[in-house]
Amino acid sequence: MTTIITTITTLLLFSTITNADNPPQPTPWPEQFHSVLVLNSTDELQLIDLYYDWTNGRNFNIIQYQLGTVLYDIEWNNGTSFFFTIDSDRQCSSVQLDVGILRPNWLAGATYVGQRQVDGFDCYVWEKADFITYYEDVVTRRPVKWVFYTGREAHVMTFEVGAALEDAKWQVPWYCFEQTTPVTTMEDISGTIRHRGLVDFGTRRIINM
């Protein structure tokens, strides 16, 4: 009996130590996925269609502002991004950065901070370099939510692994090559064109939003 208890105690101790030494790691992003996200900020809500396409080195955010504009944001791995509308305004701006899109393992090295209940899901939680808190479903290991250091929250409504957007949809409109306004920050440049790309925001360290 004593032996059994000792064994159990030892096992429990061992598993506790093991867990502390090996915290859960964030699941790398699939190389291609489509996700619908709901984001808030202090003054508005956004619905974002995110097409992450590491395979082809590109990332697409289609950003619907509540009862407002739809902003298209295409980012390539060579650092070029275009932000445009496709209504009669024909607005387009671009930015050239020296970093590409997020890598599938961009969360590697994040600090595990524990398990929390979020949006009704039991989640593992990590913090990455003071700019993002990331929540992943313990059961399915899908992302549930992430929160930027500004307090902006992205809630993951759908997560379709392997879903990709056809090549033709990645075409930038012609006026992007005629009257593109290069911007070096993500400031609101016209009242309509605003970059709120979730992906850029963290890794590219563009804080001037």
Ligand SMILES: *[C@@H]1O[C@H](CO)[C@@H](O)[C@H](O)[C@H]1NC(C)=O
């Ligand atoms: C977004 O919503 C959450 C939850 O309601 C809130 O705590 C947070 O302050 C909001 N973010 C912003 C930037 O308003």
Ligand SMILES: *[C@@H]1O[C@H](CO)[C@@H](O)[C@H](O)[C@H]1NC(C)=O
């Ligand atoms: C990056 O790639 C895109 C898409 O192929 C292209 O339109 C753009 O000109 C490239 N940018 C640079 C700086 O080469």
